[in-house]
Amino acid sequence: MVERRGRVRVLVNGVVQAEPFVDFRREVKHSGKGGEQGLLSIAFPPDYAASGRFYLAYTDHRDALRVVELRRSPANPLLARRKSARLVLRIPQPTTKHHGGLLAFGPDKNLYIGVGDGGPSGDPRDVAQRKGVLLGKLLRIDPRPGPARPRKRGRPRRAPYTVPSDNPLVGRPGRNEIFAYGLRNPWRFSFDRSATGDRLTLADVGNDRFEEINILPLSKARGANFGWSHFEGWARFKPGLKRRRTVVPLYRYPTTRHSCSVVGGYVVRDPRLSRIKGREILGRYLYGDFCSRRLFAFRPRPRRAGQRRSFRFEIPGVTSFAQDRSGRIYVLTYNGPVYRIDPARKRVEP
DSSP: OBOTTTOOEEEEEEESSOOSSOTTTTOOOSSSSTTTOOOOEEEOOOOOOHHHHEEEEOTTTTTTTEEEEEEEESTTTOOOOEEEEEEEEEEEESSOOOOOEEEEOOTTTEEEEEEOOOTTTOTTGGGOOOTOTTEEEEEEBSSSSSOOOOOOOSSSSEEEBOOOOOSSTTSSSSSEEEEEOOOSOOEEEEEEEEETEEEEEEEEEESSSEOOOOOOOEHHHTOOOOTTTTTTTTTOSSSSSGGGSSOOOSSSEEEEEBOSSEEEEEOOOOTTOOOOOTTEEETEEEETTTTOOOOOEEOSSSSSSSOOEEOOOOOOOOEEEOOOOOOOOEEEEEOOOOOEEETTTTTEEE
């Protein structure tokens, strides 16, 4: 479990272990205007059991977004070697807001990185549409060290990561790391293995009018323009970009004082979770909203979302979701409690 202040804690049979898996509090900036700084996510590659390597994303003391690689202790699998930290990528940010920061390995075994537009509100410099910068993008890299690069002086240096050769901008103008663009703050996204193939589910936090959720085949997400800051949800935000050149969100809802900051989740695939509080949930996309204290779900369809349903309980400060290898769903909160959707009782329990 990632703590905003900079620690990763281990939960064993419902008990939080006294010693953290890794303590990065000295490196992490966790406070500032907007409240969006801190240790933001952790990701384990498919070969973690053998390699022991994993990745953290966090805000450094200059407000940049950092992605670092660390390795598990060979003596204790519940501890990481802090001194093994290796910088993979650093992205400077213009403000303390809209950093994104989710790391997730996709079905292709590459690392996907959600990066926000960096603020300020409205993206006045239109960075989400500019392909020469990494802000407002979904990135895709192989985070392992790449081949050595020749240098004018000194010995060749290995690249900190490798760009997959089939990334959409390889050989074209723009940053090769970009997989998709036109995003405001892709705070949380996930991958769904459906009967028709792999899908990307991505929730983009709205500016002041609409929160949006995008669900589309991963193949169609490659090189996709999600429209920000010319479109917010289905509505035009500023002129200059034609709608047909962008991805139209599958679902959107109004941003209000009591309903804001969408928190993306997962399509539920655990067959034990047939119903919760009388609501069907299997096969539905489960997500949250920071301001409303509610969880919601709808059935993804090719052109439109099914009817949205909410559940008869409140969870204050929903900030993230997690899924284990058995398909069980967890809900993380700003104030500390971690909840698990209990298959036996078909409810959410802390």
